[in-house]
Amino acid sequence: GILLISLSDLNAQNTWFIDGxxxxxxxxxxxxxxxxxxxxxxxxxxxxxxxxxxxxTWDSVRIWEPSAYAEFxxxxxxxxxxxxxxxxxxxxxxxxxxxxxxxxxxxxxxYGMKKVREHFPAVQFxxxxxxxxxxxSCLPGILNSLGFRYASLKNPNTCWGGYTRAYGGEIxxxxxxxxxxxxxxxxxxxxxxxxxxxxQTEAWINSREYYDEARSIGVREPIAMTLQDAGWKNGPWLGxxxxxxxxxxWRNYFENIARxxxxxxxxxxxxxxxxxxxGSQELQRTAQQVRRAENKxxxxxxxxxxxxxxxxxxxxxxxxxxxxxxxxxxxxxDCWIVPLAWSGRVNNWMKNFDKFLKKLSLSQxxxxxxxxxxxxxxxxxxxxxxxxxxxxxxxxxxxxIVRDDKTKLTPSFTSKDGNTIILNFLADVPATGVVQYxxxxxxxxxxxxxxETLKQKTKxxxxxxxxxxxxxxxxxxDIKLETNLYRLLISKAGAITSIYSKEIKKEFVDNSNTRxxxxxxxxxxxxxxxxxxxxxxxxxxxxxxxxxxITAIISGKPREHRFQQSVTLTSQQRRIDMNVTIDWKDGExxxxxxxxxxxxxxxxxxxxxxxxDTAKLNVSFPLQLQNQKVFKDAPxxxxxSRLASTFYNSWDSIKNNIIYRWVDVVDSVSGFGLALITxxxxxxxxxxxxxxxxxxxxxxxxxxxxxxxLEGRSSVNYSLIPHKGLWDEAEIQREAALFNEPxxxxxxxxxxxxxxxxVNLDSTGFELASMQQAGxxxxxxxxxxxxxxxxxxxxxxxxxxxxxxVELDGRTDEPKKISGNKVVxxxxxxxxxxxxxx
Numbered sequence: 001g002i003l004l005i006s007l008s009d010l011n012a013q014n015t016w017f018i019d020g021x022x023x024x025x026x027x028x029x030x031x032x033x034x035x036x037x038x039x040x041x042x043x044x045x046x047x048x049x050x051x052x053x054x055x056x057t058w059d060s061v062r063i064w065e066p067s068a069y070a071e072f073x074x075x076x077x078x079x080x081x082x083x084x085x086x087x088x089x090x091x092x093x094x095x096x097x098x099x100x101x102x103x104x105x106x107x108x109x110x111y112g113m114k115k116v117r118e119h120f121p122a123v124q125f126x127x128x129x130x131x132x133x134x135x136x137s138c139l140p141g142i143l144n145s146l147g148f149r150y151a152s153l154k155n156p157n158t159c160w161g162g163y164t165r166a167y168g169g170e171i172x173x174x175x176x177x178x179x180x181x182x183x184x185x186x187x188x189x190x191x192x193x194x195x196x197x198x199x200q201t202e203a204w205i206n207s208r209e210y211y212d213e214a215r216s217i218g219v220r221e222p223i224a225m226t227l228q229d230a231g232w233k234n235g236p237w238l239g240x241x242x243x244x245x246x247x248x249x250w251r252n253y254f255e256n257i258a259r260x261x262x263x264x265x266x267x268x269x270x271x272x273x274x275x276x277x278x279g280s281q282e283l284q285r286t287a288q289q290v291r292r293a294e295n296k297x298x299x300x301x302x303x304x305x306x307x308x309x310x311x312x313x314x315x316x317x318x319x320x321x322x323x324x325x326x327x328x329x330x331x332x333x334d335c336w337i338v339p340l341a342w343s344g345r346v347n348n349w350m351k352n353f354d355k356f357l358k359k360l361s362l363s364q365x366x367x368x369x370x371x372x373x374x375x376x377x378x379x380x381x382x383x384x385x386x387x388x389x390x391x392x393x394x395x396x397x398x399x400x401i402v403r404d405d406k407t408k409l410t411p412s413f414t415s416k417d418g419n420t421i422i423l424n425f426l427a428d429v430p431a432t433g434v435v436q437y438x439x440x441x442x443x444x445x446x447x448x449x450x451x452e453t454l455k456q457k458t459k460x461x462x463x464x465x466x467x468x469x470x471x472x473x474x475x476x477x478d479i480k481l482e483t484n485l486y487r488l489l490i491s492k493a494g495a496i497t498s499i500y501s502k503e504i505k506k507e508f509v510d511n512s513n514t515r516x517x518x519x520x521x522x523x524x525x526x527x528x529x530x531x532x533x534x535x536x537x538x539x540x541x542x543x544x545x546x547x548x549x550i551t552a553i554i555s556g557k558p559r560e561h562r563f564q565q566s567v568t569l570t571s572q573q574r575r576i577d578m579n580v581t582i583d584w585k586d587g588e589x590x591x592x593x594x595x596x597x598x599x600x601x602x603x604x605x606x607x608x609x610x611x612x613d614t615a616k617l618n619v620s621f622p623l624q625l626q627n628q629k630v631f632k633d634a635p636x637x638x639x640x641s642r643l644a645s646t647f648y649n650s651w652d653s654i655k656n657n658i659i660y661r662w663v664d665v666v667d668s669v670s671g672f673g674l675a676l677i678t679x680x681x682x683x684x685x686x687x688x689x690x691x692x693x694x695x696x697x698x699x700x701x702x703x704x705x706x707x708x709x710l711e712g713r714s715s716v717n718y719s720l721i722p723h724k725g726l727w728d729e730a731e732i733q734r735e736a737a738l739f740n741e742p743x744x745x746x747x748x749x750x751x752x753x754x755x756x757x758x759v760n761l762d763s764t765g766f767e768l769a770s771m772q773q774a775g776x777x778x779x780x781x782x783x784x785x786x787x788x789x790x791x792x793x794x795x796x797x798x799x800x801x802x803x804x805x806v807e808l809d810g811r812t813d814e815p816k817k818i819s820g821n822k823v824v825x826x827x828x829x830x831x832x833x834x835x836x837x838x
Contacts, residue, residue, distance in 0.1 A: 015211045015245040016223040016253060018152070019047065019237045022131035023230035024054025024094070026345070027334055030231050034061050034068040040235040041075060041084060047236045048247045052089040052130055052227055055115035062119070076120040081256065086249035088129040088152075090116045093328040096161070098136040098272050098658065099287070099681045100331050101294045102636035102832065103770050103781065105136065106808060107324055108331070109146055113809075127250035131155055131227035132333050133162045137269040138636035140176030141832060145808040150254045151184045153267075156203035157226040159193070160703055161337045162274030162654050163201060166191055168265055170219040171258045175266045177637035177830040178784075183254060183261050190217045196604055198651040206238045206245050221257050223248075269634040270642055270656040275608075278683035279591075279616045279698030280708040281584075282339035284716070286330070287680035289350045293327045295740045300357055302379035302432065302771045303744070305778055309799070310755050315773040319356045326353040340706050372439050373748040378429035380741050381761035381768025381782075382734065385428045387411075387548065387570055388743050390439070392421045398442040401457045404428070405436045409461045411571070413546020424545065426465070426572055427743055431762060432771070434755040436748050467571040471542045471550040479540055481550050481569050486576065486722075488569060493534040494554040495519050496567065499576070504724045506624075506672050513622030513691055518567070518578065520696065522617030524559070525596050526589030531558040531617070533565075548572075560585040575677070575719040575735060580619060580696065584710040591615045591698045592649070601701045606650045610702040613657065613685045613695055614647060621720070622691035623674055625667040630686055631727045632663040633736065636769075636783055637830050638727060645687035659684040661736045664727045665692050672724050675732045677739050679717040694718060728765070728786040737767060759837075760795045764788065769832065777838040779806070787829025795821050800837040808834065 021037070023029050041047060062069045075085050091097075092112035097105050116123055128143050129152040143151060151174060153164045164187050174184035187201060190213040194200035202210040203224045214222035224245070226237050238245060248257065277283050301320060307313035326349040335342040378384045402412040402425040412425035429435045467484040474480055474489075478497070481488040489498040495516030499508045509517045520533040536558040543551040554565040561584050568577040592612035595601050609615075630641035646657035659676070663684050666673035676684070676694060685693040699710040719739060723730035758778065761768060765786030772779045778800070784792075796803075796818065803823055804815045818837075827833050 014221055014257075015206070015243055016221060016248050016257065017206065017238060017245045018050055018129070018223060018225035018227070018250060018253075019247055020050035020052070020088070020227045021230045022052045022158075022227040024057040025060045026054060026329065026332060027094070028229055028231045029053065029057050031064045032068075033230055034065050034072050036233065038068055038071045038075070044236050046247060048084050048249050048252070050086050050088045050127075050129060050227065050249055052094070053230065054094055055090055055092055055112045058116070058119040073120055077122050079122050079124050081252055083249060083251075086127060086251050087116060087120075087123055087125060088127050088250055089134070090125060091134070092325070093330070093332040094130075094132070095134065095328070095331040096132065096274070096333045096336060097134050097139065098269065098274065098634065099336060099660065100290065100635065102138055102142075102783065103298060104294055104327070104331060105138070105142060105635055106781075108328055109142065110808065111321075111324060111328060113146070126150060127152065127254065129154070129227070129250055131158045133159070133164060133272055133274055134333060135164060135272050136635050137267055137272075137639070138177045138634070138830065138832075140174050140182040141178050141180040141636075142808065143182055144180050147807075147809040149183065150250060151182050152225070152250060153184055153186045154191075154201070154203060154225050156191075156201040156224065158199060159201060160199045161276055161333070162272065163187060163193070165271040165273060167271070168263060169214075169217050170221060171254070171261045173261045173264045175264050177634075178828045178832070181264065185223060185253075185258070186265065188214050188217065188219060190214050190219075193652050198604060198606060206241060206243050208243060211243070220259065221253075223253060268642065269637060269639050273654040273656055274658070275611055275651075275654045276336055277339070277610050277698065277702040277708060278613065279695045280339065280610075280702065281697070281699070281710055281714055282343045282708065283336060284680060284682065284714065286335055286339050286343060286346050287682060289346060290327070290330055291680045291740075293330070293350060293353050296357065297323050297327060297353075298770055299379045299741060299744065300360060303377065304360070305758065305771050305773050306377070306432070306434070306755055308773045309758065309778070316360050319359050323353050323356040326350070326356070337703065338706070340708065371747055372441070373436055374439065375434050375436050375746045375748040376427040376429050377434050377744040377746060378431060379744065380737055381431050381759055381766065383428070383430045383760075383762055384738060384743055385426065386573060386738060386743055387424050388427045388745050390423045390425075390745055391417070392423055394421065400442070401440045401461070403438050403440070405438075409457055410437070411461055411465050411548050413548050415545045424549065426548070429743055430757045431760040432758040432768065465571070468547040469550040469569055469571050471544055471552070473542070479542060479552050481552060481567070483569050483571050485574065486569060488567070488576070490540055490552050490554070490567065492537070492540060494537040494540055494556060494565065495534050499720070499722060501722045504672070504722070506722065506724070508623055508625075508672075508674055508722050510622040510624045510691070513620075515620035515622060515691055515693070517622055518565070518619060520563070520580070520617055520619050522590045522697065523593070523615040524588060524590055525593035525700065526587060527559065531590070533558060533563060559588070561588065574721055575739065576721070577717070577719050579715065579717050581713060581715040582697070583713050586709070586711055588710050589700050590617050590710065591700045596700050601705045603704070606652055608649065608651060608702070609700055610698060611649050611654070612647075613683055613693075614690070616695050617697035618685060618693035619696055620691045620693040621674065621676065623665055625665060625672060625674070626670070627668045628688065629666050629668045630663060631666065632659060633661050633733070635660065636832055638733070638785060645690070646683075646685050647687065647690075657683045657685065659694070661740070662732060663692065664732055666726060671726070673722075673726070673730065675721040675723065675727065675730070675735070677719045677721070677736050733767065733785045756797060757795075758797050764792050764794050766792065766794065766827070774836070777836045780835045780837065782825070782827065782833050782835060784827040784829060784831050790828070791824050791826040793822050793824045796823055796837060797821070803835055803837050806834045806836050812836070
């Protein structure tokens with residue numbers, strides 16, 4: 001007989017490989033390495049590479065190796081489908097992305113693509129791929145808008161920090177948070193984790209078994225991958241290449257080899273299965289520094305728009321660009337996976353960040369010296385009402401009253417920071433607007449108002465704002481804090497025994513749990529004992545700040561570690577604000593005791609002590625909520641958790657137990673819930689048998705045998721919001737925005753212009769992610785977390801006559817006229833849209 005073999009059958013026997021390089025000037029890129037790459041390209045004409053090199057690296061290469069730089073630029077000038085080199089990740093600081101803000105992700109790509117094009121003007125960006133698990137659920141929409149067409153979800157040779165979930169076959173549609181799709185090669189369902197390894201999947205090498213397993217699930221053109229660390233002197237990764245596997249770029253694979261996708265994968269943030277040394281002091285500080293800088297730079301940009309539009313102050317492009325550069329470098333994945341080695345760099349980058357912002361007067365609060373006016377600025381897209389603070393550089397006076405620019409009095413009270421008087425008052429400011437407040441003093445020598453008048457005015461305010469805050473010590477020694485929203489009880493042992501919401505008539509604290517509410521617990525492997533804050537309380541005291549704010553201070557000393565917790569209720573505020581500060585004595589080890597002695601750590605051992613969050617120092621929140629479901633936010637996304645339990649202790653069972661900004665536990669039947677907001681990205685714990693808990697501290701052995709220590713002071717801020725309804729109905733996103741983007745206070749004068757809103761999103765479920773100035777146009781980025789009625793109308797300032805939609809790579813649609821100060825847009829839930837106004 002005659003055996004007929006079709007062309008498709010022949011093609012089915014092909015195997016493909018993605019080779020290339022990862023790293024850069026900050027990670028690893030030797031001075032003469034470009035010459036080596038050029039040489040290997042010349043000697044191996046069949047070799048194609050995909051590069052993920054930090055964009056700033058080429059500034060150095062141009063100086064280190066000018067001739068090699070010029071030769072490499074010639075390779076990069078080829079944009080044909082047969083090109084030898086594809087640039088697969090231009091992210092400026094090679095961030096993990098799942099741990100930073102959605103706006104930061106956009107800037108990572110925009111600044112990175114701009115820098116790469118400075119060196120290689122013809123470069124095209126077709127495919128996103130990374131050596132590390134640098135993925136997040138909102139990425140398809142961002143990449144589409146940037147002009148990318150493809151992506152890979154593989155990171156086979158560098159899985160120390162994690163990997164994506166194994167799912168699907170040859171190629172699929174990666175469906176992003178808002179529904180956009182991107183043709184993607186996943187980590188195949190057949191692509192297992194490499195045996196005898198804790199950093200590789202089976203796709204890292206030219207393995208016949210890997211290719212056969214992929215074919216068994218229907219992958220006709222299986223592809224493997226390794227992006228080598230820049231500095232490795234392997235040349236083509238496959239060596240002898242006995243399987244005759246062909247090298248390719250990702251673009252060529254998608255356009256000439258792989259089939260079109262036929263399956264959609266709605267990718268959840270929990271499909272990025274990642275494990276960092278959460279709770280280590282170095283990582284905690286890095287995460288806090290990055291979060292602070294992310295919040296600050298976005299507010300400064302919005303302030304700069306207000307100054308440009310109303311005062312004609314030039315847009316401070318240089319300072320803002322340099323601030324972003326330093327922030328993006330501090331977001332580098334190496335800062336997060338090896339924070340011990342990179343914490344010094346992060347500190348320097350954050351110092352530079354502050355240095356560039358200090359050049360902008362608008363970024364400074366300053367002390368008020370003999371001033372009686374302040375401007376309160378709202379940089380968010382929605383009106384805000386909250387207490388703000390003013391540092392008064394003056395002697396104590398008999399009293400103060402505060403009124404707005406319409407002479408309407410507002411609640412105020414004083415507190416102290418050392419010898420400095422802090423004046424706190426309730427401000428009510430429209431979206432992206434400014435309200436001026438007048439401070440009226442009563443002094444013995446130079447009175448601006450009589451003491452009797454001041455007392456009378458204060459009484460008037462108290463009558464109008466009945467939501468005062470009160471504190472008392474009960475006969476049994478417990479403390480009661482109360483506003484018109486909450487009644488909160490704290491025991492002599494420092495545990496919160498009751499949080500009763502008067503608004504929704506619900507008690508939230510479960511006192512039957514072995515972990516009392518808001519107490520800390522962790523295992524000291526160094527001393528073989530359980531540390532519990534409620535077993536070592538020295539005192540529980542009250543600080544009353546006028547009629548509007550009360551704070552309980554809980555102090556104690558487990559072993560030699562002095563700690564202080566604060567619990568604060570503020571009138572007119574849904575959030576219950578908390579802080580924990582711990583002064584560590586050297587030598588404490590907190591966490592799972594496994595392999596903690598010197599020499600016991602084996603990098604190939606699947607089990608890792610730093611994976612075990614239950615043994616770390618946690619603060620816990622047991623809740624009177626049945627049928628618990630967990631919701632949590634991610635960059636430009638909110639997901640319902642699919643995890644029955646967040647716990648794991650082995651590399652082959654990693655789970656995404658990350659709290660980015662907030663996590664919310666809800667009774668799926670009654671609809672009651674409690675949200676936890678934090679000041680940094682970290683991990684949380686939860687299961688049906690374990691209360692919601694926030695990771696505070698870990699010390700011990702972790703990746704590459706590094707010994708993480710607890711030294712000096714740790715301080716963490718977090719807030720709780722009891723509520724009814726799911727997160728969107730309860731406006732948890734809005735509360736998180738207020739936590740991260742509070743009202744700002746600046747010195748004012750009687751001649752200041754009162755600024756009306758630039759954009760007002762009050763009637764929408766939208767957020768103002770960012771606001772920038774580009775020439776004579778104002779550029780808004782709108783995010784829709786709640787998915788309310790579409791199309792949606794919002795208002796803009798009357799100075800704007802036109803608007804247009806802009807893609808992240810600069811593509812625009814036709815300009816539209818603004819009618820009646822209204823802009824109408826259609827935006828899906830978790831969608832992001834950029835709008836230019838002029």
